[in-house]
Amino acid sequence: MAKQFITAIWLGKFNSSAELREYVAFNYENEDDVSSKFANDIGLPYFDEDFMESVFYNSQPEILDYLGRRSFVDNKEVLSKVTSMGLGDNNSVISITGFKDRGLVNEELFDYQPVQIEKDYLVFVGLFRGEEHT
Numbered sequence: 001m002a003k004q005f006i007t008a009i010w011l012g013k014f015n016s017s018a019e020l021r022e023y024v025a026f027n028y029e030n031e032d033d034v035s036s037k038f039a040n041d042i043g044l045p046y047f048d049e050d051f052m053e054s055v056f057y058n059s060q061p062e063i064l065d066y067l068g069r070r071s072f073v074d075n076k077e078v079l080s081k082v083t084s085m086g087l088g089d090n091n092s093v094i095s096i097t098g099f100k101d102r103g104l105v106n107e108e109l110f111d112y113q114p115v116q117i118e119k120d121y122l123v124f125v126g127l128f129r130g131e132e133h134t
Contacts, residue, residue, distance in 0.1 A: 004100040006109045007070070009078065009125040010042070011063075011085075012092035017056035020092050024054045038094065041122055043115035047096055047106050054094045060087045067093065074130060081126050090123065 014020040024038040026049055039045055057063050067082060068075050098106030114124045 003131065004110075005097055005130055007095050007097045007128045007130075008042075008109055008112060008114075009067075009128065010094045011082070011087065011090035011123050011125055012094055013088075013090050013121045014056060014092050020054055020056045020094075024049075024052065024094060038122075041115075041117055041119060042124075044096075044108065044112065047098075047108070051097045051099075051106050052095065054092065056092045058091065060091075063087060063090070063093060070095075074128060078125070078128055085123070085125065088123075094122075 012020065012023075014023065022037075024036055026036045026039070026046075035045060036049075039047065055066055057066065064079065064082070064087075067078050070078065096106060096109060098109035100107060100110065109127070112127065114127075117124060
């Protein structure tokens with residue numbers, strides 16, 4: 001039986017891998033207001049961060065290689081979209097994956113309407129759907 005999944009991908013521009021980690025990290029100090037800078041920027045107040053990946057690279061070929069090796073998405077579709085957009089001076093990739101019928105794992109991504117990001121360090125690439133065969 002195939003399970004549907006969706007992956008949302010963003011490109012980012014950060015000064016270091018530490019800066020990227022700080023940007024995506026959730027702050028759990030206040031239980032009533034768990035958030036991250038990244039979650040706030042993309043309009044998703046909370047998601048299961050166990051299904052998020054964030055990677056920092058020093059070169060654009062490394063970004064394209066990483067995107068070409070993604071296991072959950074149609075790599076050709078992602079690479080085509082990124083190539084048509086251009087990498088610019090982005091040096092990071094952030095992705096969140098959600099699954100249907102798998103115990104509420106980021107299912108809100110299936111209804112996600114990307115927000116206009118008014119930041120020069122983050123650009124939305126797209127939502128990429130697929131099926132996981134078990």
